[in-house]
Amino acid sequence: MPSVAVFRDRDPLSARMMQQLLAGVSTRQYEASLEARPLGRRTRGSSKSAVSRTVVRRTRQRLREHLARRLDGLEVVALFMDGVVVAQQTVIVVLGITRDGGKVPLGLRLGSTENAVVCTELLQDLLARGLTLEGRVLCVIDGGKGLRKALGDVLGDAAVIQRCQLHKGRNLDALVPKARQLYVRAALRRAYRAASAAAARRQLTALATWLERNGHADAAASVREGLEENAHRAEARAAADAAAFLRDDELHRESDRDAAARHAEHQALARWRHAAAVDRARAAARR
Secondary structure, eight states: OHHHHHHHHHHHHHHHHHHHHHTTTTTTTTTGGOOOTTOOOOOOOOHHHHHHHHHHHHHHHHHHHHSSSSOOTOOOOEEEEEEEEEETTEEEEEEEETSSEEEEEEEEEESSSHHHHHHHHHHHHHHHOOOOOOOEEEEESSOOOHHHHHHHHHHGGGGEEEHHHHHHHHHHHHOOOOGGGGHHHHHHHHHHHHSSSHHHHHHHHHHHHHHHHHTOOHHHHHHHTTTTHHHHHHHHHTSSSGGHHHHGGGGHHHHHHHHHHHHHHHHHOOOOOOHHHHHHHHHHHHH
16 A cells, blocks of 8 residues: 555664664674563564565665666766675776765676676766766776776767776786885876876886886886876876865775774784783793
8 A cells, every 4th residue: 555655665663774784783683782672572574584685675776776866967077987896796886076076976887897898888877877077087997908998988088097096006016026116106106296297107107117127027017008097197187176186096095094004903903912822821831
């Protein structure tokens, strides 16, 4: 009945259920997190199966609404596009940066890899939902060929492709000895902060030449491979409306700071456990 449907849509239990799960309560422990009920009264819809079904139904509905919403009037000046591995499956995510510096999730697609077919379908869906790109737009990717091909096919010359600094640094770290990683990272930062694209290209070329002279041909080839795409940052950085979202790669540096904090906590815990183990061993030796 329509009245029952309206009542179910306004069910406060579903909203509280989502809040509890986002706070870390598992579906198995959900019933134990409820308020105390009168003695002898049974609860309904609080078993792990009922909670799981409700969560799946509600999240599926919200996801469908989010992916079908219109994007008209959204002033996007940059796109971040990357594949995120979730449960051994690749999810292609597009994050838009607005002119005022806000971050807006625009869409996602599930695929086996970052292949051009899935990425092209995702970009075409964004345009079909009303996303308007005026002039050229900065597109930040990790260097994947599927992402680059899709951007070229859908956006053409309007896409100014920029290699992600975090991915570029990680790729070079894997190709050079640990003793030279700090030098390479510092050279990359100097190139990314150059005053012009021409200056950035010169510094990246000098870095590639240095790597070749020191016997790191693979790393030098990696630097030369994305030379133009890495230099685009300096060119876009000169634009006043781009400074808000290009400064210091805020999107990735936030995750780096969080990871560093967690690493420090783990190190402190490990030292404490080691000291406690040493104390126990000494006490046993004295006994």
